[in-house]
Amino acid sequence: MSDIATLEHSLLGEIAAQEAALASVPPRLRAVRQSAIRRFSETGLPTRKDEAWRWTDLSSFHQPLTGAGAEPSVDPDAMDGPFMRLNAYRLTFVNGVFRIDLSDLPAGVRAGSLRTALSSDPALAERLGDNANAPFLSLNTALLNDGALINVDGNTRLQRPLHLIFVNTGSSHIRNLVVLDARTEITLLESHYGPAGSEYFVNQASDVILGEGARLSHYRDQAESQNALHFHYLNARLAAQSNYNGFTLTRGARLSRNEAQIEISGSDAQCSINGVSMLGGAQISDTTCTMEHRAPGSRSNQIFRSVLDDRSQGIFQGLIRVAKPAQRTEAQQQIKALLLSPRAVQNAKPELEILADDVKCAHGASVGQLDQAAMFYLRARGIDEAQARALLIGAFLDDAVAQIQDGDKDGVGKIQQAVRATIDAWLVQQLVVENV
Amino acid sequence: MLEIKNLHVSAGGQEILRGIDLVVNAGEVHAIMGPNGSGKSTLSYILAGRPGYEITGGSIHYFGEDLTALLPEARAAKGIFLGFQYPVEIPGVATMTFLKHAINAQRKSRGEDELDAIGVMKLVQREAGKLKISSDMLKRPVNTGFSGGEKKRCEILQMAVLQPLLAVLDETDSGLDVDALRLVGDGITGLRAPDRAMIVITHYQRLLNHIIPDFVHVLAQGKIQRSGGKELALELDSEGYGDMPELAPEAAKA
Numbered sequence: 001m002s003d004i005a006t007l008e009h010s011l012l013g014e015i016a017a018q019e020a021a022l023a024s025v026p027p028r029l030r031a032v033r034q035s036a037i038r039r040f041s042e043t044g045l046p047t048r049k050d051e052a053w054r055w056t057d058l059s060s061f062h063q064p065l066t067g068a069g070a071e072p073s074v075d076p077d078a079m080d081g082p083f084m085r086l087n088a089y090r091l092t093f094v095n096g097v098f099r100i101d102l103s104d105l106p107a108g109v110r111a112g113s114l115r116t117a118l119s120s121d122p123a124l125a126e127r128l129g130d131n132a133n134a135p136f137l138s139l140n141t142a143l144l145n146d147g148a149l150i151n152v153d154g155n156t157r158l159q160r161p162l163h164l165i166f167v168n169t170g171s172s173h174i175r176n177l178v179v180l181d182a183r184t185e186i187t188l189l190e191s192h193y194g195p196a197g198s199e200y201f202v203n204q205a206s207d208v209i210l211g212e213g214a215r216l217s218h219y220r221d222q223a224e225s226q227n228a229l230h231f232h233y234l235n236a237r238l239a240a241q242s243n244y245n246g247f248t249l250t251r252g253a254r255l256s257r258n259e260a261q262i263e264i265s266g267s268d269a270q271c272s273i274n275g276v277s278m279l280g281g282a283q284i285s286d287t288t289c290t291m292e293h294r295a296p297g298s299r300s301n302q303i304f305r306s307v308l309d310d311r312s313q314g315i316f317q318g319l320i321r322v323a324k325p326a327q328r329t330e331a332q333q334q335i336k337a338l339l340l341s342p343r344a345v346q347n348a349k350p351e352l353e354i355l356a357d358d359v360k361c362a363h364g365a366s367v368g369q370l371d372q373a374a375m376f377y378l379r380a381r382g383i384d385e386a387q388a389r390a391l392l393i394g395a396f397l398d399d400a401v402a403q404i405q406d407g408d409k410d411g412v413g414k415i416q417q418a419v420r421a422t423i424d425a426w427l428v429q430q431l432v433v434e435n436v
Numbered sequence: 437m438l439e440i441k442n443l444h445v446s447a448g449g450q451e452i453l454r455g456i457d458l459v460v461n462a463g464e465v466h467a468i469m470g471p472n473g474s475g476k477s478t479l480s481y482i483l484a485g486r487p488g489y490e491i492t493g494g495s496i497h498y499f500g501e502d503l504t505a506l507l508p509e510a511r512a513a514k515g516i517f518l519g520f521q522y523p524v525e526i527p528g529v530a531t532m533t534f535l536k537h538a539i540n541a542q543r544k545s546r547g548e549d550e551l552d553a554i555g556v557m558k559l560v561q562r563e564a565g566k567l568k569i570s571s572d573m574l575k576r577p578v579n580t581g582f583s584g585g586e587k588k589r590c591e592i593l594q595m596a597v598l599q600p601l602l603a604v605l606d607e608t609d610s611g612l613d614v615d616a617l618r619l620v621g622d623g624i625t626g627l628r629a630p631d632r633a634m635i636v637i638t639h640y641q642r643l644l645n646h647i648i649p650d651f652v653h654v655l656a657q658g659k660i661q662r663s664g665g666k667e668l669a670l671e672l673d674s675e676g677y678g679d680m681p682e683l684a685p686e687a688a689k690a
């Protein structure tokens with residue numbers, strides 16, 4: 001049996017074990033989950049023959065994809081990440097399950113366990129996205145543990161961001177459903193942690209539904225254990241004049257995949273999806289994004305920067321699709337990778353599919369090394385080699401960090417600053433270790 | 437302060453410097469002139485420690501210490517400053533941030549207290565004012581999109597805030613208009629001090645009208661061919677290297 005088949009077998013076993021429990025689930029949710037089970041059973045896990053997975057080879061991973069982990073200790077003070085010290089409401093999930101005792105919920109906003117919400121309001125199940133070409137999304141729906149439901153209606157304005165903290169030791173299928181009614185806005189932060197060295201599989205999916213003129217700032221810090229697998233599937237739908245601003249900082253996990261399926265279905269909307277990956281060792285990070293413009297006059301931009309050390313590998317696949325009615329679309333995509341080691345690799349495949357005639361689209365991908373002339377200039381001024389490298393790499397990554405729109409009312413740029421501090425700390429650690 | 441003996445340097449498998457001898461004492465200003473491609477910038481890089489050059493013979497001592505054993509950053513901390521012929525653009529790093537890192541890296545290396553943001557700002561703005569460098573320019577990334585003249589003024593600003601002991605200025609005068617030349621000339625002259633020395637690489641007499649050199653050397657084909665006082669620069673300025681066949685570049689000889 002090939003490794004993929006082994007992995008698949010274990011997942012199907014887990015699905016079978018859960019199927020009996022489905023009987024007690026409300027019918028509408030049961031129908032959605034059963035259809036996902038059928039879909040996953042048909043498609044199975046992707047292999048490198050699938051175009052969307054041609055650089056990410058699951059068969060080389062031996063981490064278990066199933067199995068509950070030991071109960072981790074949750075100590076927010078010990079968690080080291082950009083968002084931990086920001087003043088925010090907090091929702092904590094342990095192995096994918098909401099923990100109200102570790103949370104601090106806002107008033108006036110529906111925010112809490114998705115699982116609980118689905119049992120009292122089964123119609124919500126129909127808002128969970130599905131996609132024939134996304135096996136891990138189907139798997140997520142099939143095995144759905146828990147996650148956050150966030151619904152902001154027109155009467156509320158949150159003064160602080162909402163911060164989702166995920167602590168994992170075992171395999172979990174986390175699902176977040178974020179529904180912003182017309183003209184509402186929130187800042188949603190995510191932090192993902194696991195005990196150093198532990199092996200587990202996080203299969204997260206987020207459904208984001210933005211009403212007219214709604215605004216979501218969505219920033220993620222992925223700091224899983226270096227032996228974990230972390231998948232995130234973002235399924236976002238943008239109505240007219242809405243605004244999605246996203247950023248993912250990828251620094252954890254042995255293998256991570258951030259997949260985004262964005263559908264701009266209303267006119268004059270804006271979507272900005274960005275990220276920084278900082279990888280070392282044998283880490284692999286895959287960013288795969290489909291940006292679909294279906295309505296006129298919308299703008300999208302994607303700025304991704306990665307810095308790759310040791311034998312790490314970065315993968316970027318980005319498709320911008322502009323449908324015929326989406327006239328006056330402006331879409332841009334810019335990917336740059338910096339290789340710090342001769343064994344690091346970046347693969348990039350930017351693609352455009354444009355059916356409308358009045359559009360402005362630009363895309364570019366580049367892979368390079370540190371500029372030696374700039375290195376010498378800095379060192380000639382007394383800045384030592386590690387610090388010079390940190391300065392240059394920090395500046396390189398900052399193009400993506402600068403895309404974060406700080407919605408924080410008590411201070412402009414706090415989130416950006418926090419992200420920069422985390423990047424700087426990584427650089428110091430990575431570059432100092434190297435010099436030893 | 438600086439003693440270069442029979443220095444031979446190669447790069448890319450080609451010998452560029454072929455036996456340089458030069459002694460620079462504290463308080464002195466030495467001008468180095470010479471045709472294009474004669475090795476002037478190479479000499480400046482060797483002093484600053486640029487990787488990619490191989491010293492195949494000779495020695496360089498700085499305050500009695502073997503300079504070639506030191507990293508570029510260590511040389512900077514010990515007071516060596518290179519004003520680049522082609523200052524390097526560093527997108528994404530604000531000039532003020534860069535200066536703060538440079539000032540404090542050198543102070544730290546010398547065991548001095550680091551300056552806080554306000555201390556750095558005051559120091560930089562005082563010197564920037566003298567060179568007519570706006571605070572807007574200090575916010576921009578290092579040399580990025582600066583005009584040729586702005587880059588050169590910025591080199592002098594760096595020298596002024598870093599207060600080196602040995603400044604090697606490689607064609608700091610090229611690309612400057614008359615007013616900028618005066619600002620830069622005044623900037624350099626203002627730094628002349630009994631404990632400080634300068635090596636000024638130039639093609640033109642006009643900078644040397646501002647900074648009167650103690651010695652003028654002519655570098656050609658990787659060697660110092662002639663040395664003299666300030667009048668040698670005047671002579672070269674009016675006669676060129678044409679009258680000195682042994683100094684002319686290969687192409688001109690043929």
Ligand SMILES: Nc1ncnc2c1ncn2[C@@H]1O[C@H](COP(=O)(O)OP(=O)(O)OP(=O)(O)O)[C@@H](O)[C@H]1O
Pocket residue numbers: 447448449450452470471472473474475476477478479488521
């Ligand atoms: N890294 C290198 N590899 C190969 N050749 C080099 C290298 N650096 C310099 N050279 C060559 O060495 C010679 C001297 O170059 P250098 O830049 O020192 O001249 P220069 O005197 O400063 O000239 P200019 O007046 O034009 O600035 C040139 O022929 C140049 O092409």
Ligand SMILES: [Mg+2]
Pocket residue numbers: 476477478521606
């Ligand atoms: Mg030169």
